[in-house]
Amino acid sequence: MPGTNLTRAEARTRAELLRVESYDIKLDLARGEKQFGSDTTVRFSAAETGSSSFISLIADSVESVELNDVQLDPATVYQDSRVLLENLQKENVLRVVSTQAYTNTGEGMHRFVDPVDGEVYLYTQFEVPDSRRVFTVFEQPDLKAKFKFTVTAPANWLIVGNQPTPEPVDAGISELGNGKPNTPIATWSFEPTPVMSSYITAIIAGPYKGKRSELTNSEGRTIPLGVFCRASLEAHLDADYIIEKTRQGFEFFEREFNFPYPFAKYDQVFVPEFNMGAMENIGAVTHTEAYVFRGKTEEAVKERRVVTVLHELAHMWFGDLVTMKWWNDLWLNESFAEYTSVLATAEATEYTDSWTTFASHEKSWAYRQDQLPSTHPVVAEILDLEDVMSNFDGITYAKGAAVLKALVAYVGRKDFFLGVSEYFRKHQYKNTELPDLLQELELTSGRDLNTWSQAWLETAGVNTLSARFELDLAGNYKSFEVVQSAHEKYPTIRPHRVAIGCYNVVNGRLERTAQVETDIAESVTEIAELVGAAQPDLLLLNDDDLTFAKVRFDERSLQTAKEYLGSCEDSLARAVIWGVLWDTTRDGELPASEFVKTVLANISGETQSSTLRTVLGQLHTALSIYTAPENRNALTSVVAIKLLELAEQAAAGSDSQFQLVKAFAEVAASKTHLATVADLHSGKKQLAGLEVDTDLAWAFLISLVAGGAAGESEIAAALAADNTASGNQAAAKARAAIPTAAGKAAAWKDNVLSGEVPNLIVRSSGAGFQRVHNPELLAPYAKEFFKELNTLWEQRSFAIAEEIIDSYYPLPLANAKLEREAAAWLAANTNAPRALRRFILEAHSDTARALRAQQADGAVLNS
Template sequence: MPGTNLTRDEAQERARLLTVDSYDIELDLSGAQEGGTFRSVTTVRFDAREPGASFIDLVAPTVHEAVLNGEALDPGEVFADSRIALPSLLAGRNELKVVADCAYTNTGEGLHRFVDPVDQQAYLYTQFEVPDARRVFASFEQPDLKATFQFTVTAPEGWTVISNSPTPQPSDVKDHVWRFAPTPRISSYITALIAGPYHSVHSSWEGEGRSVPLAIYCRPSLAEFLDSDAIFAVTRQGFDWFQEKFDYPYPFAKYDQLFVPEFNAGAMENAGAVTIRDQYVFRSKVTDAAYESRAETILHELAHMWFGDLVTMEWWNDLWLNESFATYTSIACQAHAPGSRWPQAWTSFANQMKTWAYRQDQLPSTHPIMAEIRDLDDVLVNFDGITYAKGASVLKQLVAYVGMDEFFQGVQTYFRRHEWGNTRLSDLLDALEETSGRDLTAWSKAWLETAGINVLRPEIETDASGTIASFMVRQEAPALPTGAKGEPTLRPHRIAIGLYDLDGGTLVRTDRIELDVDGELTKVEALAGRKRPAVVLLNDDDLSYAKVRLDAESLATVTQHLGDFTESLPRALCWASAWDMTRDGELATRDYLSLVLSGITKESDIGVVQTLHRQVKLALDLYAAPSWRETGLARWTEATLQQLRAAAPGSDHQLAWARAFAATARTPEQLDLLAGLLDGTETVDGLAVDTELRWALLERLAAMGRADEEAIAAELKRDATSAGERHAATARAARPTAGAKAAAWAQAVESDKLPNAVQESVISGFVQTDQRELLAPYTTKYFDALKGIWESRSYEMAQQIAIGLYPTLQVSQETLDATDAWLRTSEDASAALRRLVTESRAGVERALKAQAADAAAAS
């Protein structure tokens, strides 16, 4: 990836010199069915504050023309390293025309081209964040050089073309040329083009005396599964809630949601034309947790139409604010909007998003929420748990600190003041200070400009009668991980303390106290003189961002009654605390397994249940003492089968337990059951063995040597779709033979022909936790190939390999030594690559410590 970087200093200098007025972009996609390249013609009009030189960005195989102010530039002289040099700008108005051949991609970056095996038709979509509009047209590729964009697209007959502006009526399309009206002033990275014979459903949102056209698109092969009514319902809920909270009209002329194939992320907030991974069009039965996750994604992208698209960060160091705001408001909408299907959304947030944040914040790469972004390489690896989940957690804390009404009043001021412009964090904080009356300077410095996580512990003294004599909250700031920058920091926290007692076998909250915690010790006078409850839960309602520990008496009660909380959020907070203790080696894996097995049968929240499934399997695979691991896995697998048989027929819990069992079945009898469910000779009352569950069963059978190429090919024939092709790639790579592993390695590492989604599937199948010995020789191969992969592949493709094929399962000092040796001899490697390797190394180091703690628990 040489020659594609851009530094913040370069961007600042370009923004100082230039303001951009408009882009006219003509794309000829008439040859898209065959692939290769497409003709791109860009005319950009911009002003220079003074005569000088600058550059425009373009990633393209060929530049045919570059004409600046009527003067032809020699492409051979001015085009290099993804830039066209502009050597002689005029003060005032300038016009540049660039004619180039740009390339279709299969990496999910730029203009991605996908051929559906069902109808053999090509489907295109763009993905431009962070710096990939330049793969489709010449652009000043930075968020603060906003402009209007007018697209003219020539497409094959029978296609539909969608962009940020309203789609032309068919009567307006002459000679297969689609002419779009100019957009408002937006950043290049949120422009979009989606083209192909897509299926569509149309509706509208009515409100505030206005009708906004809504549309949903997907490939025709998925149309039978598109539950458009449910998607429109969530979308309208978001429009209603955001219009009320933001008090600013929806800023674009229409709102399209396009479910597109082989998408790398969850979704992308292109202005008025949101792209979403089409795995969210569910082909088979899924649990309600999947619908909740999809709804959060839909609401997240809708929130971006205001925060991110209408008002945009000046530079990528405020990426966190963009993503955190969308995350916070999407969860808040689910939790608080009238008639919401998911009022327990903060439970899901606590159990999934925040555990991601806690994990990220304990890596050597931890960084302040407001990260130092020196260049594009920095931002590409910063789409992480701190940017999204920690940032959203801190915004939730900020809302508790200033008040929800005051928070949204500040947001309203921010939108009106900065509409269609670019901002910094200080602009939002200024607005919030005005509406709340709070001075946020110290808060911002402590929370946004420092790295690391705090731990909150209760210190309770009682008298002989069980009355609380003294209650203190102790705050700790553990040392940052080795290699991390910064110093441990004690922070101000707004928390609630929940008091719980047993009532008829259930844990019921009897009182709640909300207060500010600051410094090392905070005395809680309000609890003195009260009878000590069975459980004291710090950070009840999950207002703040901190690791929470229980006192000994509370822990003893929770260990016996974790599933007995009447509300889902306190259960989730206790589950998350137990998981964090397991990762930290404070709770042995075998004890974590016992805790889960004692409480999970009482857990009603399906999202929490599925999270526990993943965490138990991860703990057993990585954190259990090797000598006990198989015992723990056997116990867990038996429990999954028992719960599968006991679950209500047709329920979400039944499906979740079926998938958990399929992921870990190991004995001949258990594998026989999988095979029987697959061929229909075995049944479980109410369990629909549909397309996706069939693949889950087959992939496990393949990994255990019970399904060969013939069986995989037969299943692919049954499901001859792109999803089927991905599953088949996973199953083939999962087979426990040296030949299967060599073939998968050759596909993903030694060749660069796989599309992004298929490469990801091959990697997923290659890494099997039951095949450590078979995979051991690939540690050396990984480090030998890594740098070359990074330098020759696109970022997304190289990152898949760097993370996915790191020898995570080889939990040993030898793996740490091999990693350290690579880091020593690869000091010239990209900082982004070194960060990914260092993060993976930290996972092995943590696993070694957890395994030692688990072994010690047995002695």
Template sequence: MPGENLTRVEAQERSSLVSTKSYEIELDLTTGDEVFRSTSTVTFSATAGASTFIDAITRTVHSVTLNGVELDAAAVADGTRIQLEGLAEQNVLTVVADHEYTNTGEGLHRFVDPVDGEVYLYSQFEVPDSRRVFAVFEQPDLKATFQFTVRAPGHWVVVSNSPSPEPVADGESKVFTFAPTPRISSYITAIVAGPYQSVHSELTSADGRTIPLGVYARASLFPYMDADYVFEKTRQGFTYFEEKFGVAYPFEKYDQLFVPEFNAGAMENAGAVTFTETYVFRSKVTDAIKERRVVTILHELAHMWFGDLVTMKWWNDLWLNESFAEWASTIATAEATEWTEAWTTFQAMEKSWAYRQDQLPSTHPVVATINDLEDVQVNFDGITYAKGGSVLKQLVAWVGQEAFFAGVSAYFRKHAWGNTELRDLLVELEAASGRELTEWSQKWLETAGVNTLRPEIETDADGVITSFAVMQSAPEDYPTIRPHRMAIGFYALQDESLERVHRLELDVDGERTEVPELVGQVKPDLVLLNDDDLAYAKIRLDDDSLAVAIEHLAGISSPLARAIVWGAVWDATRDAEAAPRDYVRLVLGNIATETESTTIRTTLTQLATVARMYVAPEHRDAVIAEVADGLWMLAQGAEAGSDAQFQFVKFFAAMASTPEHGRTLAGLRDGSIALDGLEIDTDLSWELLEGLALVGAATGAEIDAALEADNTSNGAQAAARARAAIDTAEAKRATFEHLVGDDTVPNAIVRMTTMGYLHVNDPARLEQLVEPYFAALHELWENRSYKIAEYLVLGLYPAPLASASLAEATRAWLDANPGIPALRRMVSENLAGVERALAAQERDRA
């Protein structure tokens, strides 16, 4: 991995010398199981006499021809770069090479379906992996047209950025010759090939063009593909974005391809978006997952404008892509689809992610310092996505939604097919809104850290407010005090319901902001800062409001207000200001009446963290059992067939810890115990089996039998996770040694195995593996691809120990290993989680 890095300085130097025009790329996908042949013809201009390099991660370079002269491939190519000397003003370069298929989700990923033995390929090029498929100047500001010609087996289909052509038969193969793309960056080009099945439709764009639509999935999964629903959400998104952006969809067609073993949720390849197969529902899923799929569909569609049509110049402005798509997809989901509570989901999930990331030692400004490709790899994080999206929501409140969309529209029109920096966007927003944004940008986008807002309220003997102020604080390491556009909500108890009776929207700035508009009003039962969740800030409730909120949380009629209260109490627990066991009681006592699926899912995930890591170790076993007992009771009392019932059962399986829990899981799985409306389908059965493995009530043989009954890629992943959850020290060591010692394990199996490995009730099982973990880090980083290394560095860290000895060992490794910033960042984030858990444990003892 180190030899594949590219620095920003190198990219800047190269773009000062080179201007790319076109690529003609021929791929032969019929050359075997390990490699494919790639012929790249690159036309570009350059400073006469200059020298530079082109990127190409190859197994074998057969020939390099520059301006008609064949170069010595062995001398100019090192497997990662090809050196180019003595360039002319106009240049044509042809590289013929063998590139390797991967099973890591990077480059051209090759997957064999265990159901039918068919081979499926897809590309994943962001950040720096188109060079794994063809020779390319791999940086976003060197845009060009891309023309692909692909030879594939005769029964395959091939999809790329341009419309799929009618293939030409050539023996047992077919040749697909695609038209050139518009000028785009290399990381959003795409090749998807294999016997994918598809369904097609179309829509009429705002400029009158007919846009063909396609939905693709592999054959064994295609019966579960609800393409009509995907098309419906796509049409809603097209209508919304074309109207709001004032610019028609910029590409010729729009295909959405659901592909196996995908590392992310989706990828915005121009006109050929790839999605994780998690979004093809072969079993029941939560409403939270259904809604997340809609947000993801619209997120990738928004990228067709923000990222694909207009692209950042360098990866420090990655947020311009991801934050905008995150905000735009949420507002489109809320305003154009049936998922009208999307902002509640955003608060519950995205903001909790952002606040967590922004309090790590690795936090960074939204506009990050990106020195090289390793920096950008680790910056696909909660700052880039969730904080950036939150800050954009705040910016929209600051300038006004109408002005914001007007500025964005002008930005798209001015910079279409080009590359931009942050200032280019701010110029258009300033012109549209009349607000000066340089200072705003400095405080919000160019500094790190999250502020905390607290109300300070004084009343007279009759409860009339005599003074009201919003107090703002910042962490010591990131002391920026920011301007916030926010609302304050007053809520009053009406029978058992808490209803908003007054709302004030205002600008908050400085450490203390007086709010004279609220003086003279009677203090309500609940005062809620950041009502409607406009601002990006942690909030605290005054003591009276907190007591009312905890007692009547279920009575808050607004789902968004409830989510804000849930979040405030969670933040206080994470910050060791509130006792972890109080959080357990709050959740178990109030979650039954929560209506929003993502709020339930997020809250129960946090509950599991509290029980396993934040509660003092001497109380841990009892609290874990209490949580599992409570979840089973909630499942029994939930509405038959409801999302809540489903989630309570899933989390009960995840938290099971006693023989009695094991008997209940076994009964659910074999049908001797039943809940009205709950079907134990294939995927839920696997979750129950993992719970049985966790409590020592399932063996490897039982997992093997379940896999034989579900011999699919989903089954293989679930089996790997369940096997890794077997609750013995021997099983944990075997899992560790397998992942560290075998570099052929595919990405999806690695990821799921680490999830099972860390699924423990007794963290002492992992004590033996602390030293081997740190001993393996350098080798993993040096010899695995970035994504696999990330999975292992994070997924094998024995975080459930949450002990002072683990923290000490982690600090010792950091002290002894000052190099490799990206690796140190991951390890330091691991340490931060343990330190936070230790502080929470002390609070739990208080």
């Protein structure tokens, strides 16, 4: 990825020199299958006459560059993804005509051909630095401007942009079209946008289908709504439901923010081969097609879709109306959107227990991220674009949202949102930094937030809370203290508002019988309210999940959790307890085999879909990576037997039944269990209420392939019956799961060594590559992975390189050799790009953690 970086220092210098007024961008999307035309006119001013700067562009070729009516030689001024601008005047007009490349990586202008009907679909994805792949642009968030798009494309297409779609004007016939010769074409001329950052501009183009609606917002304006997807998926698009959630979000946010929706319309398009969950382009949100459900789906995923819909809507205020000045304040976008979307989901939709989901899923992600060697403050130090592209992580999203939840409790919800409203009013269409928001919150709440900000936003690491106490002869607390500790590298002791829950087993069920809410601010805090109280069966130091901290159980509480967790009726309490058990397992303090047994003993009582999904994923990780290898096969058989038994006992057609049977198929390895999977796949064995639809059939087939009970002929037959985008991704996963050296080598060759494979095929095949019952199949890649790493980084786009590193690092191997190879690469590549080193530091850390967990598990099992 040479020549495409931008440093913060360069961005600061450019922002001090330039003010950008407008862009006039003409895109010709009817030039064929590989390239499109881009014609950009930029109007901008310079603070110093005669000064120099640059503008960004990643192009296949540049046909002309004209600055202030002077033609410049493209071969001279266009180098290293930049157009050099010299002898600037007070007011400047730049025009650049270029030829751009479509991508299959989910960056820039992504092009997809639907295998169902051959139709072409395009969409743009610009965050962080990829609008320059489509037009010439000052690519940084604080050089806001107005953008006018004119698009020429096949006449039967829908064109969606940031502004309402205009009526098309006939433009004749294109010999090339966009893959179809002699295509009638048209031109759409959009109105200029409001002042905005370049990374949230968007063009979505193709024969998308869907539904239009509208709403009246809080200031009485009519806001057009649209929900669209590919034509071949339209039958599965529940557009009315998406519109309903959108309406609920509009009402909630406009009320809480006390600031009306600021833009002209709101379209949502579900697009193919999308790298992320969604993207907050102003008025033109793009979502992953994984949220168009063509079969039965976990309630957890349905809930996540609602949170995502509301997350992107929240971004219209946080990020789009008011944008961070530089990417170190990315949290001003993502943490706020994540916190407010969970809040809206819990209070404005049917998913009233979304804070349980947040505790079980999002915070698990955050705790893991904050214990990696790459951890960073919520307000991160971002030196260049590669830094920020690797910073869309569990700290920026989940920890940031958890910290905001704590901040709301600290300043009060009313004062928090009063401050937010004033923040929007004062900084609308502008750029901000951390102090801008804190100033408004201090004014409305009357609190000094400087110390709080330093502790929670400007330092890294997670604290651990544990109880230290003495008991009298009657079993009552003679003394009670909460001990707060921190990692030696990140020694900050923070202020916490916590609830301490006392849980007892009552008539065979775990119930909260008392609670104390208090502040923890020191290394040791005495809790006088508990002195004299009877020791409960289980003491939960972060009851109600009020703070962001690791928690440890005392021995009695741990034993109670192992035996009675599944009987606790409070879903949030269960989620917090599950989280404590998992974190203790990851740290090697609870043997992984004990965690596995605890899950099997209690999972039947877990009715909250997201928690169930999270815990089943943790069960699989513990079983396949953290348990002692010498005991893994026997334990895997026990897990498979129990999961099948639980699936058979679950309510017919329930979410639990669906998740449990999929979890069984994931671990099925013996001939007996694979035969059961085959019977489920064929219909010979049926579970009441369980429909084996296309997606579940693929899950069963991949299980059979990974176990050596099916192969290429079965995969080909399934793909012939389901030659869709989803089917091709499932087939790629299945082929990469073939449990032979040749099967793994083929996946490696086709995805790691080849540069032609689309992004989601890389991701799917990587999941299959790591799907092994015998980790030794991946042994050759302990060395091969690191051999290819530098070439991969140099030759592939950031998104694809990151995907391959994440998907093809052979973590299931998790042995000493893999750990040594990772350590050796890090030692030998101290000058490698920071983002690349970060990914390998994280992979090495995961491997070392797995080894420690295996050793801890083996020590107990062999003692």
